[in-house]
Amino acid sequence: MPQFLYDTATRTTREFTPRTPGKASIYVCGATVQGVPHIGHMRGGLNFDVLRRWLARGGLDVTLVRNVTDIDDKILTKAAAAGRPWWEWAATHERAFQEAYALLGCLPASVEPRATGHVTQMVELMERLIAAGSAYAAEGNVYFAVSSYPAYGELSRQKLDDVQQGEDTAAGKRDPRDFTMWKAAKPGEPSWPTPWGAGRPGWHLECSAMAATYLGSEFDIHGGGIDLIFPHHENEQAQSRAAGDGFARYWMHNAWVTMSGEKMAKSLGNTVSIPEMVRRVRPQELRYYLVGPHYRSNIEYSEAALAEAERAYQRVESFVRNVVARTGSVEPGELPEGFVAALNDDLATPAALAEVHNAVRSGNRALDAGDDAGARAAAASVRSMMDVLGLDPLAWADSSSAESGLRAALDDLVGSLLEERQRARADRDFALADTIRDRLLAAGVAVEDTPDGPKWTLKDE
Numbered sequence: 001m002p003q004f005l006y007d008t009a010t011r012t013t014r015e016f017t018p019r020t021p022g023k024a025s026i027y028v029c030g031a032t033v034q035g036v037p038h039i040g041h042m043r044g045g046l047n048f049d050v051l052r053r054w055l056a057r058g059g060l061d062v063t064l065v066r067n068v069t070d071i072d073d074k075i076l077t078k079a080a081a082a083g084r085p086w087w088e089w090a091a092t093h094e095r096a097f098q099e100a101y102a103l104l105g106c107l108p109a110s111v112e113p114r115a116t117g118h119v120t121q122m123v124e125l126m127e128r129l130i131a132a133g134s135a136y137a138a139e140g141n142v143y144f145a146v147s148s149y150p151a152y153g154e155l156s157r158q159k160l161d162d163v164q165q166g167e168d169t170a171a172g173k174r175d176p177r178d179f180t181m182w183k184a185a186k187p188g189e190p191s192w193p194t195p196w197g198a199g200r201p202g203w204h205l206e207c208s209a210m211a212a213t214y215l216g217s218e219f220d221i222h223g224g225g226i227d228l229i230f231p232h233h234e235n236e237q238a239q240s241r242a243a244g245d246g247f248a249r250y251w252m253h254n255a256w257v258t259m260s261g262e263k264m265a266k267s268l269g270n271t272v273s274i275p276e277m278v279r280r281v282r283p284q285e286l287r288y289y290l291v292g293p294h295y296r297s298n299i300e301y302s303e304a305a306l307a308e309a310e311r312a313y314q315r316v317e318s319f320v321r322n323v324v325a326r327t328g329s330v331e332p333g334e335l336p337e338g339f340v341a342a343l344n345d346d347l348a349t350p351a352a353l354a355e356v357h358n359a360v361r362s363g364n365r366a367l368d369a370g371d372d373a374g375a376r377a378a379a380a381s382v383r384s385m386m387d388v389l390g391l392d393p394l395a396w397a398d399s400s401s402a403e404s405g406l407r408a409a410l411d412d413l414v415g416s417l418l419e420e421r422q423r424a425r426a427d428r429d430f431a432l433a434d435t436i437r438d439r440l441l442a443a444g445v446a447v448e449d450t451p452d453g454p455k456w457t458l459k460d461e
Helices: 039-057 073-084 086-103 118-131 205-216 227-242 274-280 283-291 302-328 339-343 349-368 372-390 401-427 430-442
Strands: 006-008 012-015 023-026 060-065 136-138 141-144 178-182 200-201 218-225 246-252 257-259 445-450 452-459
Touching: 006 246, 006 257, 023 039, 023 205, 039 060, 039 086, 039 218, 039 246, 039 257, 039 274, 039 283, 039 445, 060 205, 073 086, 086 274, 118 136, 118 141, 118 178, 118 205, 118 227, 141 227, 178 205, 178 227, 200 205, 205 218, 205 227, 205 246, 218 227, 227 246, 274 283, 283 302, 302 349, 302 372, 339 349, 339 372, 401 430, 401 445, 401 452, 430 445
Parallel strands: 023 060, 023 218, 218 246
Antiparallel strands: 006 012, 136 141, 141 178, 178 200, 445 452
16 A cells, blocks of 8 residues: 655655665754753654654665754853853753653664764865855855755745845845855854864754765655744755755655644743653653644644543553453554555544554453453554554553552652752752752762753662
């Protein structure tokens, strides 16, 4: 059965045909590691994790590249405000993203390249573009000449006369529509040497260079959030194709997680951060909540919707565990045709999950009727479907066990003590704050004070 995917570039649902038979190549715009990840960040990672799993289930050898933007204006600003080195700030939050991806069941990316590790490739791309007349250097900056690329605007449907890059007016720019590929060095900022002077890379340049490094001049799928279509992805495509590369053959974009109709962003606070969310629901329940809606539909965050996702996952989990308790181990089985058809139709996860719950209802009827064979068949089907979505209840057994409950209880107890310690510090009662910290340390709990608040770990973790 053929796979169909919605291609942003053509605004049509197209049959997916890999460039290389038997293989699939995917580049996903990853995190700009400026702070703690929230569920809006994780949604895209989970959506493309499902795509990867599904393509692999169809027999393709999938290479998924998810980059890390570890140099950026926001990183520099936030690190400076916290009095920390920019590289340490970036590395700290890169680890937070990696932990969040793993916590929510994302398969590890084939490679996670950092922007700062690919300056050589960026310089080579700029040299090609300057030689082709599509870029120019001015006062240490390098700009892409938008008017030199007639197809500019095809991806985002921008009219050339209306283009606004959202950049400050920069030295030597010939046309306000041109975008910055390389930024001249500023006092106190990190920089790298180039033929045009020291500086640091622009955001758009980074992804073009890294995609080509790991996937070649042309690859199958480029993914990211819908907010990246312009200017980021438009500029990536323009500079890569102006240099002679085919670049992405399909463009896929996931929608936002919104709150009161607005894109979820760090300005909304930590109420939807991953560390906060997994104190309220288990990681697999949060994954269910984020992969359940169609990837091109917005998720309007609400406590009620999260609670419903929690209950829905638990219904599936309870059924599988009840069958195992009655009949013994249950191995994954065949995928129902309806489930296969749903995911082949542009990853229609709502329809796919409807197949899961149909099987659960059928299996529960079999259990009630004493039909153990029927119940086992249904459970095998459910396990197989949920595995494709990264939600197989038995694969999450450890995090669903009593150990998880103990960890949650410990988190509540430690959290209460840390809140008391924070109040003591605010009241400048440092003796009490130190006493609380020493009590926790004696109990095997290490506390680290960070700009994002105190974090705790068990000393043997």
